[in-house]
Amino acid sequence: MKRREFLRKSAGAGIVTGAAISLGGYNKVWGASTQSNKYDVVAVMGGNPDAMFDLGIQELGGMGTFIKKGQKVLIKPNIGWDVIPDLAANTNPLLVRRIIEHCIRAGAKDVYVFDHTCDNWVNTYRNSGIERAAKAAGARVLPGNTENYYQQIEIPGGVKLKRAKVHQLLLETDVWINVPILKDHNSTRMTACLKNTMGLVWDRGWWHANDLHQCIADYALYEKKPVLNVIDCYNVMVKNGPKGVSKEDVVQMKSQILTTDWVAGDAAAARMLGLEPEKIDYIPIAHKTGLGNMKLESLSIQRIKM
Amino acid sequence: MTSSFLRTFRIVFSAIVLICFLLVFIDFRYRIPEEYINVLVWLQFIPSLLKFIDLGTIAAGGFIAVIILTLLTGRSYCSFLCPLGIGQDLFSRVGGSFRKKFRRYGYKRPHTVIRYSLLAITLIVSIVWGIYLLTLLDPYSIFGRFTSYFIKPGMMLLNNLAAGILSRFDNYTLHHVNIKGWQLISYSVPAAFLILIGTLSFVKGRLYCNMICPVGTLLGLISKVSIFRVKFDEEKCTRCGRCAIVCKSSCIDFLKQDIDYSRCVDCFNCIRICPDKALSYGLVRIGGHKVHETDKTRRKVIAGAILGLAGYGSMAKAQEKTPIPQNATTVREEKTCPVAPPGAGSIEEFNKLCTACSLCITQCPNQVLVPAIMQYGLAGIMQPVMDFHKSFCTFNCTRCTEICPTNALKPLELEAKKLTQLGKVYFIKDNCIVKTEKTACGACSEACPTKAVYMVPYEGNLLIPETNVDICIGCGHCEYACPTVPYKAIYVDGNLVHVAAEKPVIKEAEISAPEEFPF
Numbered sequence: 015m016k017r018r019e020f021l022r023k024s025a026g027a028g029i030v031t032g033a034a035i036s037l038g039g040y041n042k043v044w045g046a047s048t049q050s051n052k053y054d055v056v057a058v059m060g061g062n063p064d065a066m067f068d069l070g071i072q073e074l075g076g077m078g079t080f081i082k083k084g085q086k087v088l089i090k091p092n093i094g095w096d097v098i099p100d101l102a103a104n105t106n107p108l109l110v111r112r113i114i115e116h117c118i119r120a121g122a123k124d125v126y127v128f129d130h131t132c133d134n135w136v137n138t139y140r141n142s143g144i145e146r147a148a149k150a151a152g153a154r155v156l157p158g159n160t161e162n163y164y165q166q167i168e169i170p171g172g173v174k175l176k177r178a179k180v181h182q183l184l185l186e187t188d189v190w191i192n193v194p195i196l197k198d199h200n201s202t203r204m205t206a207c208l209k210n211t212m213g214l215v216w217d218r219g220w221w222h223a224n225d226l227h228q229c230i231a232d233y234a235l236y237e238k239k240p241v242l243n244v245i246d247c248y249n250v251m252v253k254n255g256p257k258g259v260s261k262e263d264v265v266q267m268k269s270q271i272l273t274t275d276w277v278a279g280d281a282a283a284a285r286m287l288g289l290e291p292e293k294i295d296y297i298p299i300a301h302k303t304g305l306g307n308m309k310l311e312s313l314s315i316q317r318i319k320m
Numbered sequence: 321m322t323s324s325f326l327r328t329f330r331i332v333f334s335a336i337v338l339i340c341f342l343l344v345f346i347d348f349r350y351r352i353p354e355e356y357i358n359v360l361v362w363l364q365f366i367p368s369l370l371k372f373i374d375l376g377t378i379a380a381g382g383f384i385a386v387i388i389l390t391l392l393t394g395r396s397y398c399s400f401l402c403p404l405g406i407g408q409d410l411f412s413r414v415g416g417s418f419r420k421k422f423r424r425y426g427y428k429r430p431h432t433v434i435r436y437s438l439l440a441i442t443l444i445v446s447i448v449w450g451i452y453l454l455t456l457l458d459p460y461s462i463f464g465r466f467t468s469y470f471i472k473p474g475m476m477l478l479n480n481l482a483a484g485i486l487s488r489f490d491n492y493t494l495h496h497v498n499i500k501g502w503q504l505i506s507y508s509v510p511a512a513f514l515i516l517i518g519t520l521s522f523v524k525g526r527l528y529c530n531m532i533c534p535v536g537t538l539l540g541l542i543s544k545v546s547i548f549r550v551k552f553d554e555e556k557c558t559r560c561g562r563c564a565i566v567c568k569s570s571c572i573d574f575l576k577q578d579i580d581y582s583r584c585v586d587c588f589n590c591i592r593i594c595p596d597k598a599l600s601y602g603l604v605r606i607g608g609h610k611v612h613e614t615d616k617t618r619r620k621v622i623a624g625a626i627l628g629l630a631g632y633g634s635m636a637k638a639q640e641k642t643p644i645p646q647n648a649t650t651v652r653e654e655k656t657c658p659v660a661p662p663g664a665g666s667i668e669e670f671n672k673l674c675t676a677c678s679l680c681i682t683q684c685p686n687q688v689l690v691p692a693i694m695q696y697g698l699a700g701i702m703q704p705v706m707d708f709h710k711s712f713c714t715f716n717c718t719r720c721t722e723i724c725p726t727n728a729l730k731p732l733e734l735e736a737k738k739l740t741q742l743g744k745v746y747f748i749k750d751n752c753i754v755k756t757e758k759t760a761c762g763a764c765s766e767a768c769p770t771k772a773v774y775m776v777p778y779e780g781n782l783l784i785p786e787t788n789v790d791i792c793i794g795c796g797h798c799e800y801a802c803p804t805v806p807y808k809a810i811y812v813d814g815n816l817v818h819v820a821a822e823k824p825v826i827k828e829a830e831i832s833a834p835e836e837f838p839f
Contacts, residue, residue, distance in 0.1 A: 057837050134714050160496035200775045201762020223803035225759040252831040254771050260826045267833040285838040310839045317837045
């Protein structure tokens with residue numbers, strides 16, 4: 015996304031929010047309500063990424079439901095690839111920015127953003143637009159490019175993945191929010207919530223070499239789970255994923271899925287790509303391990319069209 | 321001009337030049353724009369000469385400016401513009417400060433035979449055989465290697481220490497950088513030269529420049545007829561000899577009131593020290609030149625030292641650290657040709673022009689370039705080569721092609737670079753995780769920027785890589801990402817001559833946006 019376009023879209027988002035505030039009152043937008051979650055999954059369609067998040071988080075009781083005042087929050091988007099936002103290989107910067115703003119409004123002490131990128135991290139942070147968007151929203155964007163930042167953790171119960179080195183930010187923050195972008199994936203067929211955790215660890219190659227699907231599901235056993243998953247389905251890479259080759263790989267779906275159950279989130283996301291969740295091996299593995307519920311029909315899903 | 325201002329000017333100017341060069345070669349955050357780097361290296365004699373020979377345009381002729389400068393002012397290049405020369409001045413100064421009393425250089429006879437033989441041999445070898453000797457002896461390239469091989473890792477280490485300390489205080493202005501070392505043998509030639517030049521400058525001032533450096537010798541010949549020179553006022557001179565004592569080039573014979581202009585590097589130390597203002601820098605008097613005799617001492621020792629340098633090849637080869645293989649792969653990668661950096665065009669032509677200054681190596685943001693050991697043969701030693709086991713070439717980057725001072729790497733537009741095939745991908749199915757472990761992987765295809773590596777159905781629900789070499793650009797991301805050990809299941813074999821890759825075929829997406837939630 016070019017800077018001008020970004021600014022234009024940001025301004026647009028601002029107007030939408032402003033209108034929402036004046037019409038619906040402050041609390042509805044920033045979600046100060048304390049009601050518990052009525053829904054397992056909230057799916058929004060038809061708006062800009064930031065506006066859809068405003069609505070979605072409101073349905074889940076506001077950001078205050080997930081983070082407490084004074085907490086340190088880690089936002090983990092997908093910033094894997096050195097491409098511009100329009101190519102949809104990385105999480106939409108507008109969405110990242112909006113989530114950070116909600117965290118700060120909810121009283122987060124510090125908000126951090128990082129990813130262990132696949133391409134050169136400096137280029138990737140810059141060209142994805144996420145570094146600028148996150149900093150503008152008041153987050154701190156930290157690198158994950160060297161092993162020094164990673165610390166060993168144990169994963170009791172892991173079948174293949176019994177230990178991993180995770181970024182120290184994951185350990186030092188109080189809560190983390192998983193913000194993947196839904197994409198086609200050449201090998202696992204789809205990437206969203208669970209697969210996004212590969213950017214939390216240092217040695218991704220090991221997962222690839224030791225039963226990728228099992229490792230992805232195993233990692234989800236680790237005790238520090240995300241308090242919220244926000245799947246960016248605004249622009250969706252439907253082929254040549256996860257990096258993509260051209261803009262023809264991208265379909266604008268203008269959707270977003272918010273959930274505390276990342277297995278359910280991935281199952282719903284798979285359907286967006288026209289895939290059956292059972293076909294994405296790590297989803298049934300995670301479901302059987304009790305990490306979440308892939309049976310969408312048994313869940314309470316709030317569907318909103320803007 | 322008798323002012324001591326000249327010396328101060330020289331020191332300030334050269335300090336700025338040295339700092340600029342150090343910054344460019346240490347720049348591990350890749351913040352210095354390519355244009356600045358190009359301005360800085362434009363005046364470097366050998367790179368500019370090579371670029372001129374290759375391109376034939378005056379715009380590439382920084383060396384012509386240097387020749388004109390030398391005709392006008394003498395060897396000021398050596399004191400003002402040559403980073404290796406300036407670096408040696410710094411060394412000499414440190415060396416001098418270790419002495420109990422002040423250092424005395426004193427007049428020495430020139431090493432005429434050695435320096436002119438070396439110049440002649442370098443010239444002949446370069447024209448007839450290749451630039452092997454030039455690679456070894458070009459002062460700019462020597463400086464580049466010193467800085468990027470030894471100083472840069474040191475600075476990176478300091479950066480990491482500082483970053484570690486700062487991060488304890490929740491400050492992340494500095495970040496850790498990966499220090500990717502090379503095989504030990506890569507360091508041998510620069511290390512030998514570091515010891516040689518370091519020692520010579522530490523104790524003998526500019527002896528290296530006046531005995532070995534071919535650029536120094538060549539400019540020395542030209543400066544014999546320069547218009548501006550340091551000269552004696554025979555009336556004022558009391559033959560106190562202080563000028564000779566401070567002369568780093570040991571070229572002032574104060575008893576004869578004579579200066580050897582082929583060795584004088586215009587440092588102006590003598591002008592500053594002279595209590596009688598007998599030395600000045602100005603227009604030459606006609607007919608004031610005296611003939612020098614050749615020196616026949618120490619030649620054997622120095623010749624022996626040069627021969628000794630040739631013995632560097634016997635150093636032990638360092639073993640790369642490889643992780644213990646879980647399920648070791650069995651099929652060896654059969655690489656027939658090294659992968660040269662983008663812009664190299666033909667490896668043969670590239671080898672002829674590269675002086676191994678390592679500017680591209682140090683400036684590569686992905687650190688995929690490493691100094692060649694024997695990949696290009698002996699003549700291509702220390703020239704940049706892609707190491708896809710260490711890293712890969714960033715799709716969106718043309719930095720190395722834009723900064724090469726000798727034109728060994730030709731500038732490439734980004735769109736052209738994205739279609740330049742450096743090598744071709746080869747898939748070894750028998751090494752592949754999907755076949756050996758019967759589990760999903762796809763790390764190679766995931767990384768491929770053109771989808772020259774793509775996945776096709778395999779047993780059950782599995783997908784396995786397949787390759788399309790026509791659209792492969794040889795960036796090496798697949799080879800880097802492949803998790804198998806010790807041999808990769810996918811690798812890039814270099815192209816002897818880089819060719820244009822075909823554009824990936826772009827198809828419209830078959831899936832459309834759902835109108836209702838599909839769940």
